[in-house]
Amino acid sequence: MLTNNDRITVPQTVALLITTILGTGILSLPRNVANAAGSDGWLLVLSGGVFAFVSSLIVGALVKKFPQDTFIEYSQKVLGKILGYPLGIILILYFTILTALTVRVFSEVMNAFMLISTPRGFIIFTMLLLSVYLLRHGIEPIARIGEILLPILIVPVVAMYLTAIPRADFSELLPFLNTPVKTLALGTFQTVYSFFGFEVLLMVGPYIRSPGRVLWILLVAIGSITLIYFFVVIIVFASIGVEDSRILLWPSMSIIRTIMAPGGIFERLDALAMALWTIAVFTTINGMYYAGTLALTHLTKAKEFKFFVTIMLPWVYLISIIPENPLDTIRWMQVAGVVGIMIAVIIPAVILMVSIVRNKGGKTA
Numbered sequence: 001m002l003t004n005n006d007r008i009t010v011p012q013t014v015a016l017l018i019t020t021i022l023g024t025g026i027l028s029l030p031r032n033v034a035n036a037a038g039s040d041g042w043l044l045v046l047s048g049g050v051f052a053f054v055s056s057l058i059v060g061a062l063v064k065k066f067p068q069d070t071f072i073e074y075s076q077k078v079l080g081k082i083l084g085y086p087l088g089i090i091l092i093l094y095f096t097i098l099t100a101l102t103v104r105v106f107s108e109v110m111n112a113f114m115l116i117s118t119p120r121g122f123i124i125f126t127m128l129l130l131s132v133y134l135l136r137h138g139i140e141p142i143a144r145i146g147e148i149l150l151p152i153l154i155v156p157v158v159a160m161y162l163t164a165i166p167r168a169d170f171s172e173l174l175p176f177l178n179t180p181v182k183t184l185a186l187g188t189f190q191t192v193y194s195f196f197g198f199e200v201l202l203m204v205g206p207y208i209r210s211p212g213r214v215l216w217i218l219l220v221a222i223g224s225i226t227l228i229y230f231f232v233v234i235i236v237f238a239s240i241g242v243e244d245s246r247i248l249l250w251p252s253m254s255i256i257r258t259i260m261a262p263g264g265i266f267e268r269l270d271a272l273a274m275a276l277w278t279i280a281v282f283t284t285i286n287g288m289y290y291a292g293t294l295a296l297t298h299l300t301k302a303k304e305f306k307f308f309v310t311i312m313l314p315w316v317y318l319i320s321i322i323p324e325n326p327l328d329t330i331r332w333m334q335v336a337g338v339v340g341i342m343i344a345v346i347i348p349a350v351i352l353m354v355s356i357v358r359n360k361g362g363k364t365a
Contacts, residue, residue: 023284049226095292
Protein backbone atom coordinates (compact mmCIF):
# COMPACT_ATOMS: atom_id res chain seq x y z
CA MET A 1 0.00 0.00 0.00
CA LEU A 2 1.17 3.52 -0.78
CA THR A 3 1.27 6.13 1.95
CA ASN A 4 1.03 9.90 1.57
CA ASN A 5 4.82 10.09 1.79
CA ASP A 6 4.99 7.88 -1.33
CA ARG A 7 2.80 10.21 -3.37
CA ILE A 8 3.65 13.45 -5.14
CA THR A 9 1.48 16.47 -5.89
CA VAL A 10 0.63 17.79 -9.34
CA PRO A 11 3.17 20.68 -9.16
CA GLN A 12 5.83 18.25 -7.96
CA THR A 13 5.05 15.94 -10.89
CA VAL A 14 5.34 18.83 -13.34
CA ALA A 15 8.69 19.80 -11.79
CA LEU A 16 9.86 16.18 -11.89
CA LEU A 17 9.06 15.89 -15.61
CA ILE A 18 10.62 19.23 -16.57
CA THR A 19 13.84 18.58 -14.64
CA THR A 20 14.05 15.04 -16.02
CA ILE A 21 13.58 16.13 -19.64
CA LEU A 22 15.79 19.22 -19.37
CA GLY A 23 19.13 17.44 -19.32
CA THR A 24 21.84 16.74 -21.84
CA GLY A 25 19.67 17.30 -24.93
CA ILE A 26 19.70 21.09 -24.67
CA LEU A 27 23.48 21.26 -25.25
CA SER A 28 23.48 19.63 -28.68
CA LEU A 29 19.96 20.60 -29.79
CA PRO A 30 21.04 23.72 -31.76
CA ARG A 31 23.62 21.64 -33.64
CA ASN A 32 21.09 18.90 -34.39
CA VAL A 33 18.38 21.22 -35.71
CA ALA A 34 20.92 23.33 -37.65
CA ASN A 35 22.19 20.22 -39.43
CA ALA A 36 18.65 19.03 -40.08
CA ALA A 37 17.05 22.23 -41.39
CA GLY A 38 19.59 25.07 -41.42
CA SER A 39 18.05 28.44 -40.59
CA ASP A 40 14.64 26.75 -40.27
CA GLY A 41 15.97 24.62 -37.42
CA TRP A 42 14.01 26.59 -34.84
CA LEU A 43 10.80 25.36 -36.49
CA LEU A 44 11.83 21.81 -35.62
CA VAL A 45 11.78 22.72 -31.93
CA LEU A 46 8.12 23.74 -32.17
CA SER A 47 7.06 20.77 -34.29
CA GLY A 48 9.12 18.43 -32.09
CA GLY A 49 7.38 19.78 -29.00
CA VAL A 50 3.94 19.22 -30.54
CA PHE A 51 4.89 15.69 -31.63
CA ALA A 52 6.29 14.92 -28.17
CA PHE A 53 3.12 16.15 -26.45
CA VAL A 54 0.85 14.11 -28.72
CA SER A 55 3.05 11.06 -28.10
CA SER A 56 3.02 11.63 -24.35
CA LEU A 57 -0.78 11.51 -24.36
CA ILE A 58 -0.49 7.76 -24.89
CA VAL A 59 1.48 7.40 -21.67
CA GLY A 60 -0.97 9.75 -19.97
CA ALA A 61 -3.90 7.61 -21.09
CA LEU A 62 -2.26 4.54 -19.55
CA VAL A 63 -1.72 6.39 -16.26
CA LYS A 64 -5.42 7.28 -16.18
CA LYS A 65 -6.54 3.81 -17.21
CA PHE A 66 -4.28 2.03 -14.69
CA PRO A 67 -3.97 4.53 -11.81
CA GLN A 68 -2.82 1.88 -9.33
CA ASP A 69 -0.34 0.05 -11.57
CA THR A 70 3.06 0.71 -13.09
CA PHE A 71 4.12 -0.40 -16.58
CA ILE A 72 5.38 -3.66 -15.08
CA GLU A 73 1.92 -4.62 -13.80
CA TYR A 74 -0.35 -3.45 -16.58
CA SER A 75 1.88 -4.74 -19.38
CA GLN A 76 1.51 -8.22 -17.91
CA LYS A 77 -2.22 -7.77 -17.29
CA VAL A 78 -2.85 -6.69 -20.89
CA LEU A 79 -0.29 -8.73 -22.86
CA GLY A 80 0.26 -11.64 -20.47
CA LYS A 81 3.41 -12.52 -18.55
CA ILE A 82 5.08 -14.13 -21.57
CA LEU A 83 5.23 -10.75 -23.35
CA GLY A 84 4.96 -8.43 -20.37
CA TYR A 85 7.96 -9.78 -18.45
CA PRO A 86 10.50 -9.28 -21.30
CA LEU A 87 9.09 -5.79 -21.88
CA GLY A 88 9.77 -5.05 -18.22
CA ILE A 89 13.39 -6.12 -18.66
CA ILE A 90 13.71 -3.90 -21.76
CA LEU A 91 12.35 -0.95 -19.79
CA ILE A 92 14.90 -1.52 -17.01
CA LEU A 93 17.76 -1.70 -19.52
CA TYR A 94 16.53 1.44 -21.25
CA PHE A 95 16.45 3.56 -18.09
CA THR A 96 19.78 2.12 -16.92
CA ILE A 97 21.57 2.83 -20.20
CA LEU A 98 20.02 6.29 -20.51
CA THR A 99 21.17 7.14 -16.98
CA ALA A 100 24.68 5.96 -17.84
CA LEU A 101 24.83 7.98 -21.07
CA THR A 102 23.50 11.10 -19.34
CA VAL A 103 26.19 11.01 -16.68
CA ARG A 104 28.79 10.25 -19.37
CA VAL A 105 27.80 13.36 -21.36
CA PHE A 106 28.02 15.32 -18.12
CA SER A 107 31.60 14.16 -17.59
CA GLU A 108 32.52 14.98 -21.21
CA VAL A 109 31.23 18.55 -20.90
CA MET A 110 32.95 18.99 -17.53
CA ASN A 111 36.24 17.79 -19.01
CA ALA A 112 35.85 20.11 -22.01
CA PHE A 113 34.85 23.32 -20.25
CA MET A 114 35.90 23.18 -16.60
CA LEU A 115 37.61 20.14 -15.03
CA ILE A 116 40.06 19.52 -17.85
CA SER A 117 42.52 17.35 -15.88
CA THR A 118 40.00 15.55 -13.66
CA PRO A 119 39.59 11.84 -14.49
CA ARG A 120 36.31 11.16 -16.22
CA GLY A 121 35.59 8.18 -13.98
CA PHE A 122 35.86 10.34 -10.84
CA ILE A 123 33.32 12.85 -12.19
CA ILE A 124 30.90 10.07 -13.12
CA PHE A 125 31.20 8.20 -9.83
CA THR A 126 30.77 11.25 -7.59
CA MET A 127 27.65 12.34 -9.47
CA LEU A 128 26.16 8.84 -9.22
CA LEU A 129 26.92 8.65 -5.48
CA LEU A 130 25.08 11.93 -4.91
CA SER A 131 22.10 10.64 -6.87
CA VAL A 132 22.07 7.31 -5.02
CA TYR A 133 21.96 9.11 -1.67
CA LEU A 134 18.82 11.00 -2.71
CA LEU A 135 17.14 8.08 -4.48
CA ARG A 136 17.28 5.89 -1.39
CA HIS A 137 14.85 8.29 0.30
CA GLY A 138 12.07 7.68 -2.24
CA ILE A 139 9.94 9.48 -4.80
CA GLU A 140 8.63 12.33 -2.63
CA PRO A 141 12.08 13.80 -1.77
CA ILE A 142 13.13 13.40 -5.42
CA ALA A 143 10.11 15.37 -6.62
CA ARG A 144 10.53 17.96 -3.86
CA ILE A 145 14.17 18.52 -4.83
CA GLY A 146 13.07 18.96 -8.45
CA GLU A 147 10.45 21.50 -7.36
CA ILE A 148 13.06 23.47 -5.38
CA LEU A 149 15.79 23.35 -8.03
CA LEU A 150 13.57 24.14 -11.04
CA PRO A 151 13.42 27.95 -10.56
CA ILE A 152 17.07 27.97 -9.48
CA LEU A 153 17.88 26.34 -12.80
CA ILE A 154 15.54 28.17 -15.19
CA VAL A 155 15.79 31.81 -14.07
CA PRO A 156 19.62 32.16 -14.32
CA VAL A 157 19.73 30.25 -17.61
CA VAL A 158 17.19 32.60 -19.19
CA ALA A 159 19.02 35.61 -17.73
CA MET A 160 22.39 34.46 -19.14
CA TYR A 161 21.07 33.97 -22.65
CA LEU A 162 19.21 37.29 -22.53
CA THR A 163 22.56 39.06 -22.11
CA ALA A 164 23.53 37.79 -25.58
CA ILE A 165 20.63 39.58 -27.30
CA PRO A 166 22.33 43.01 -27.77
CA ARG A 167 24.96 41.53 -30.08
CA ALA A 168 22.67 38.94 -31.70
CA ASP A 169 22.08 39.03 -35.44
CA PHE A 170 18.58 37.73 -36.05
CA SER A 171 19.12 37.75 -39.81
CA GLU A 172 20.78 34.39 -39.17
CA LEU A 173 17.24 33.01 -38.94
CA LEU A 174 16.75 33.76 -42.63
CA PRO A 175 15.83 32.50 -45.17
CA PHE A 176 12.54 31.41 -43.67
CA LEU A 177 10.75 28.24 -44.82
CA ASN A 178 13.51 27.41 -47.27
CA THR A 179 13.57 23.75 -46.20
CA PRO A 180 11.54 21.02 -48.00
CA VAL A 181 8.56 19.69 -46.06
CA LYS A 182 9.97 16.16 -46.17
CA THR A 183 13.20 17.36 -44.56
CA LEU A 184 11.26 19.22 -41.85
CA ALA A 185 9.22 16.10 -41.12
CA LEU A 186 12.33 13.94 -40.78
CA GLY A 187 13.99 16.61 -38.63
CA THR A 188 10.95 16.72 -36.35
CA PHE A 189 11.23 12.98 -35.80
CA GLN A 190 14.89 13.41 -34.82
CA THR A 191 14.25 16.45 -32.62
CA VAL A 192 11.68 14.64 -30.50
CA TYR A 193 14.55 12.71 -28.86
CA SER A 194 15.38 15.84 -26.87
CA PHE A 195 11.90 15.77 -25.31
CA PHE A 196 12.17 12.26 -23.95
CA GLY A 197 11.93 11.88 -20.20
CA PHE A 198 8.13 11.92 -19.93
CA GLU A 199 8.29 8.12 -20.12
CA VAL A 200 9.22 8.05 -16.42
CA LEU A 201 5.45 8.29 -15.95
CA LEU A 202 5.30 4.66 -17.03
CA MET A 203 6.69 3.88 -13.57
CA VAL A 204 5.72 6.82 -11.35
CA GLY A 205 2.08 7.05 -12.48
CA PRO A 206 0.66 5.33 -9.36
CA TYR A 207 2.60 7.74 -7.15
CA ILE A 208 0.75 10.84 -8.42
CA ARG A 209 -1.90 12.03 -5.99
CA SER A 210 -4.16 13.23 -8.80
CA PRO A 211 -3.57 10.91 -11.79
CA GLY A 212 -6.72 12.28 -13.41
CA ARG A 213 -4.81 15.51 -14.11
CA VAL A 214 -1.96 13.78 -15.92
CA LEU A 215 -2.85 15.33 -19.28
CA TRP A 216 -2.62 18.81 -17.78
CA ILE A 217 0.70 17.81 -16.20
CA LEU A 218 2.07 16.74 -19.58
CA LEU A 219 0.82 19.89 -21.30
CA VAL A 220 2.52 22.20 -18.79
CA ALA A 221 5.75 20.17 -18.62
CA ILE A 222 6.31 19.65 -22.35
CA GLY A 223 5.00 23.12 -23.18
CA SER A 224 7.53 24.66 -20.80
CA ILE A 225 10.37 22.57 -22.23
CA THR A 226 9.39 23.58 -25.78
CA LEU A 227 9.52 27.28 -24.88
CA ILE A 228 12.93 26.87 -23.20
CA TYR A 229 14.37 24.95 -26.15
CA PHE A 230 12.91 27.47 -28.61
CA PHE A 231 14.45 30.39 -26.71
CA VAL A 232 17.89 28.75 -26.48
CA VAL A 233 18.00 27.74 -30.17
CA ILE A 234 16.96 31.24 -31.32
CA ILE A 235 19.63 32.90 -29.17
CA VAL A 236 22.35 30.44 -30.24
CA PHE A 237 21.52 30.83 -33.93
CA ALA A 238 21.45 34.62 -33.70
CA SER A 239 24.60 34.87 -31.60
CA ILE A 240 27.05 32.46 -33.20
CA GLY A 241 25.33 31.75 -36.51
CA VAL A 242 23.75 28.68 -38.04
CA GLU A 243 26.99 27.51 -39.68
CA ASP A 244 28.96 27.60 -36.42
CA SER A 245 26.06 25.85 -34.68
CA ARG A 246 26.46 23.01 -37.19
CA ILE A 247 30.09 22.31 -36.31
CA LEU A 248 30.31 22.98 -32.56
CA LEU A 249 29.89 19.88 -30.42
CA TRP A 250 28.05 21.67 -27.59
CA PRO A 251 26.88 25.02 -29.07
CA SER A 252 24.56 25.87 -26.17
CA MET A 253 27.53 25.76 -23.80
CA SER A 254 30.05 27.28 -26.21
CA ILE A 255 28.02 30.48 -26.45
CA ILE A 256 28.38 31.03 -22.69
CA ARG A 257 32.12 31.66 -23.15
CA THR A 258 31.34 34.64 -25.38
CA ILE A 259 28.81 36.24 -23.02
CA MET A 260 29.86 39.10 -20.74
CA ALA A 261 27.67 39.96 -17.76
CA PRO A 262 26.28 43.54 -17.76
CA GLY A 263 28.55 45.94 -15.93
CA GLY A 264 31.41 43.47 -15.98
CA ILE A 265 30.20 41.85 -12.75
CA PHE A 266 31.57 38.54 -13.97
CA GLU A 267 34.43 38.34 -16.44
CA ARG A 268 33.21 34.95 -17.62
CA LEU A 269 30.04 33.01 -16.89
CA ASP A 270 31.56 29.55 -17.33
CA ALA A 271 31.47 28.68 -13.64
CA LEU A 272 27.82 29.70 -13.24
CA ALA A 273 26.87 27.84 -16.43
CA MET A 274 28.59 24.66 -15.24
CA ALA A 275 26.89 24.91 -11.85
CA LEU A 276 23.50 25.14 -13.56
CA TRP A 277 24.48 22.33 -15.93
CA THR A 278 25.31 20.17 -12.90
CA ILE A 279 21.85 20.81 -11.47
CA ALA A 280 20.18 19.95 -14.78
CA VAL A 281 22.07 16.65 -15.12
CA PHE A 282 21.58 15.75 -11.47
CA THR A 283 17.79 16.06 -11.73
CA THR A 284 17.72 14.16 -15.03
CA ILE A 285 19.75 11.31 -13.56
CA ASN A 286 17.45 11.19 -10.54
CA GLY A 287 14.34 10.69 -12.68
CA MET A 288 15.84 8.07 -15.00
CA TYR A 289 17.74 6.17 -12.30
CA TYR A 290 14.71 6.04 -10.01
CA ALA A 291 12.42 4.83 -12.80
CA GLY A 292 14.85 2.01 -13.64
CA THR A 293 15.25 1.02 -10.00
CA LEU A 294 11.49 1.09 -9.45
CA ALA A 295 10.93 -1.07 -12.53
CA LEU A 296 13.42 -3.65 -11.25
CA THR A 297 11.76 -3.63 -7.83
CA HIS A 298 8.29 -4.23 -9.28
CA LEU A 299 9.51 -6.85 -11.74
CA THR A 300 11.11 -8.90 -8.95
CA LYS A 301 8.14 -8.17 -6.63
CA ALA A 302 10.56 -7.04 -3.93
CA LYS A 303 9.19 -5.09 -0.98
CA GLU A 304 12.17 -2.70 -0.70
CA PHE A 305 13.73 -0.70 -3.52
CA LYS A 306 16.74 0.78 -1.66
CA PHE A 307 18.74 -2.40 -2.17
CA PHE A 308 18.37 -2.11 -5.96
CA VAL A 309 19.45 1.55 -5.95
CA THR A 310 22.84 0.46 -4.63
CA ILE A 311 23.05 -2.70 -6.73
CA MET A 312 22.52 -0.77 -9.97
CA LEU A 313 25.30 1.74 -9.24
CA PRO A 314 28.28 -0.30 -10.55
CA TRP A 315 26.32 -1.34 -13.65
CA VAL A 316 25.44 2.25 -14.51
CA TYR A 317 29.07 3.24 -13.99
CA LEU A 318 30.42 0.41 -16.18
CA ILE A 319 28.03 1.25 -19.02
CA SER A 320 28.94 4.94 -18.79
CA ILE A 321 32.63 4.29 -19.49
CA ILE A 322 32.04 2.09 -22.56
CA PRO A 323 31.97 4.91 -25.18
CA GLU A 324 35.54 5.67 -26.26
CA ASN A 325 35.20 9.41 -26.92
CA PRO A 326 32.64 12.27 -27.09
CA LEU A 327 31.61 11.43 -30.67
CA ASP A 328 31.08 7.81 -29.69
CA THR A 329 28.96 8.99 -26.75
CA ILE A 330 26.81 11.08 -29.11
CA ARG A 331 26.29 8.06 -31.38
CA TRP A 332 25.17 6.04 -28.35
CA MET A 333 22.74 8.82 -27.42
CA GLN A 334 21.30 8.79 -30.94
CA VAL A 335 20.71 5.05 -30.73
CA ALA A 336 19.10 5.51 -27.30
CA GLY A 337 16.82 8.12 -28.87
CA VAL A 338 15.62 5.66 -31.50
CA VAL A 339 14.99 3.05 -28.81
CA GLY A 340 13.16 5.75 -26.85
CA ILE A 341 10.60 6.01 -29.66
CA MET A 342 9.79 2.35 -29.11
CA ILE A 343 9.75 2.60 -25.30
CA ALA A 344 7.87 5.88 -24.97
CA VAL A 345 5.50 5.69 -27.94
CA ILE A 346 5.16 2.39 -29.80
CA ILE A 347 4.98 -0.10 -26.91
CA PRO A 348 2.61 2.07 -24.80
CA ALA A 349 0.40 2.58 -27.88
CA VAL A 350 0.16 -1.18 -28.44
CA ILE A 351 -0.65 -1.81 -24.77
CA LEU A 352 -3.30 0.93 -24.78
CA MET A 353 -5.00 -0.40 -27.93
CA VAL A 354 -4.98 -4.00 -26.69
CA SER A 355 -6.34 -2.93 -23.29
CA ILE A 356 -9.21 -1.11 -25.01
CA VAL A 357 -10.00 -4.08 -27.25
CA ARG A 358 -9.82 -6.55 -24.35
CA ASN A 359 -11.53 -4.13 -21.95
CA LYS A 360 -8.63 -4.30 -19.52
CA GLY A 361 -7.95 -1.58 -16.99
CA GLY A 362 -8.45 -0.43 -13.49
CA LYS A 363 -10.78 2.23 -12.21
CA THR A 364 -10.16 5.38 -14.21
CA ALA A 365 -8.86 8.17 -12.01
